[in-house]
Amino acid sequence: MEPSTETRRDPRRGRTRRALMDAALELVEKKDNFTALSLRLVARKAGVVPTAFYRHFPDMDSLGLALVDESFRTLRQLMREVRSTSVPVKQVMRQSMETYVAYVRANARHFQFVAKERFSGSPAIRTAIRQEIRLFTSELATDLSRFPMLNQVSAEDLQMMAGLVVNNMTSLTEQILDLPAGDAEEEQFLIRTAEKQLRVIILGALAWKSRVG
Amino acid sequence: MEPSTETRRDPRRGRTRRALMDAALELVEKKDNFTALSLRLVARKAGVVPTAFYRHFPDMDSLGLALVDESFRTLRQLMREVRSTSVPVKQVMRQSMETYVAYVRANARHFQFVAKERFSGSPAIRTAIRQEIRLFTSELATDLSRFPMLNQVSAEDLQMMAGLVVNNMTSLTEQILDLPAGDAEEEQFLIRTAEKQLRVIILGALAWKSRVG
DNA sequence: ATGCAATGTCAACACCCGTACACAAAATAA
DNA sequence: TTATTTTGTGTACGGGTGTTGACATTGCAT
Numbered sequence: 001m002e003p004s005t006e007t008r009r010d011p012r013r014g015r016t017r018r019a020l021m022d023a024a025l026e027l028v029e030k031k032d033n034f035t036a037l038s039l040r041l042v043a044r045k046a047g048v049v050p051t052a053f054y055r056h057f058p059d060m061d062s063l064g065l066a067l068v069d070e071s072f073r074t075l076r077q078l079m080r081e082v083r084s085t086s087v088p089v090k091q092v093m094r095q096s097m098e099t100y101v102a103y104v105r106a107n108a109r110h111f112q113f114v115a116k117e118r119f120s121g122s123p124a125i126r127t128a129i130r131q132e133i134r135l136f137t138s139e140l141a142t143d144l145s146r147f148p149m150l151n152q153v154s155a156e157d158l159q160m161m162a163g164l165v166v167n168n169m170t171s172l173t174e175q176i177l178d179l180p181a182g183d184a185e186e187e188q189f190l191i192r193t194a195e196k197q198l199r200v201i202i203l204g205a206l207a208w209k210s211r212v213g
Numbered sequence: 214m215e216p217s218t219e220t221r222r223d224p225r226r227g228r229t230r231r232a233l234m235d236a237a238l239e240l241v242e243k244k245d246n247f248t249a250l251s252l253r254l255v256a257r258k259a260g261v262v263p264t265a266f267y268r269h270f271p272d273m274d275s276l277g278l279a280l281v282d283e284s285f286r287t288l289r290q291l292m293r294e295v296r297s298t299s300v301p302v303k304q305v306m307r308q309s310m311e312t313y314v315a316y317v318r319a320n321a322r323h324f325q326f327v328a329k330e331r332f333s334g335s336p337a338i339r340t341a342i343r344q345e346i347r348l349f350t351s352e353l354a355t356d357l358s359r360f361p362m363l364n365q366v367s368a369e370d371l372q373m374m375a376g377l378v379v380n381n382m383t384s385l386t387e388q389i390l391d392l393p394a395g396d397a398e399e400e401q402f403l404i405r406t407a408e409k410q411l412r413v414i415i416l417g418a419l420a421w422k423s424r425v426g
Numbered sequence: 427a428t429g430c431a432a433t434g435t436c437a438a439c440a441c442c443c444g445t446a447c448a449c450a451a452a453a454t455a456a
Numbered sequence: 457t458t459a460t461t462t463t464g465t466g467t468a469c470g471g472g473t474g475t476t477g478a479c480a481t482t483g484c485a486t
């Protein structure tokens with residue numbers, strides 16, 4: 001039987017590839033941008049000679065796309081976990097907020113990368129991120145459709161409400177990431193505020209439904 | 214009487230300074246970033262030799278800060294105009310949306326710049342933008358406090374609601390700027406969606422108030 | 427063990443960068 | 457006018473950049 005093209009070999013292949021991606025993520029924290037990084041800089045940080053870079057990526061843009069992919073793959077994984085745990089419905093919001101923020105902190109570099117490149121990245125990277133966010137929003141919309149109190153709402157309006165929630169999440173994410181390291185107090189304030197905002201959105205969504213239905 | 218240090222002379226001083234700022238704004242559209250621009254490139258676009266740059270700005274970061282300042286100065290001006298026109302209260306929202314979007318289109322380059330540098334710019338530029346947005350949000354909060362139906366809401370909650378509205382605005386802005394040039398149809402859809410979202414927020418705010426008051 | 431593909435290294439290239447310095451032109455102040 | 461300040465020019469430097477091509481090393485399949 002042939003080595004089915006996916007179970008090929010990867011001896012140290014994985015290692016430097018990972019090293020390059022990690023180096024890029026670290027450097028995005030130090031420098032301002034992914035676009036501001038240079039191929040040579042990333043290679044140097046990864047402990048490898050510049051030309052070795054080409055063995056794994058044709059150019060920096062491809063590395064960026066790989067990072068986008070990885071970022072949203074981990075995010076999707078979180079969503080799957082959250083969905084699988086049956087919700088106590090009552091304090092679902094508070095808890096969701098907490099676990100989400102913890103997750104952001106745990107994967108800060110990926111979120112930083114996405115937040116920064118979302119608008120300032122190369123066209124390819126920007127559209128990739130936009131696509132992922134669109135998809136994420138749609139998934140959230142179908143999640144919302146399962147709530148009994150929203151089952152009268154049209155698909156388009158569900159999408160709109162999901163957009164509101166995603167806006168709220170991204171805003172919270174970016175604020176937390178911009179926070180000076182260990183300011184736990186301010187972080188709590190941001191979370192509380194985002195929580196209130198989410199509550200306002202929900203109240204509005206309910207009023208909206210009763211207005212239409 | 215001495216030339217009171219502010220009424221000095223400005224012969225062509227203004228001209229190249231403007232040319233540099235305009236060049237930077239144009240180049241931000243073409244390149245991905247402000248950070249991605251080089252002093253030499255900006256000078257070249259402005260039709261001036263690299264060393265002349267230093268006559269007007271000590272470095273690129275200062276140019277960026279000047280652009281931030283200018284961007285929000287024009288935005289504040291718009292807000293002043295909007296505030297001065299007495300509102301028909303009924304369809305204030307629809308009209309505000311339209312004029313705001315027209316304004317964004319008219320000053321697209323400035324908004325592009327802010328959207329891109331908000332998270333990916335140099336620390337100095339990032340904090341400058343954040344400060345401006347904070348200020349803008351506070352002003353909006355006091356505007357909201359003047360609405361009769363919200364006069365029971367605490368200052369902190371007003372700030373929170375203003376944050377929601379600003380989030381909505383920035384999201385709409387960024388989506389419109391990312392739109393492929395003249396897609397009027399999609400633009401209308403985005404505006405309608407943002408309008409609905411704003412309506413949801415307002416409904417939520419009212420429900421919030423009645424819940425508290 | 428041998429051969430081959432994958433991976434990494436080295437040296438070199440032409441190019442763009444920020445900035446320093448000395449000097450020319452222009453505008454203002456007296 | 458003349459003197460002075462502001463603004464723009466030309467040259468040069470050291471250093472970082474992406475990419476090429478030829479070569480060494482590694483690991484796997486046979």
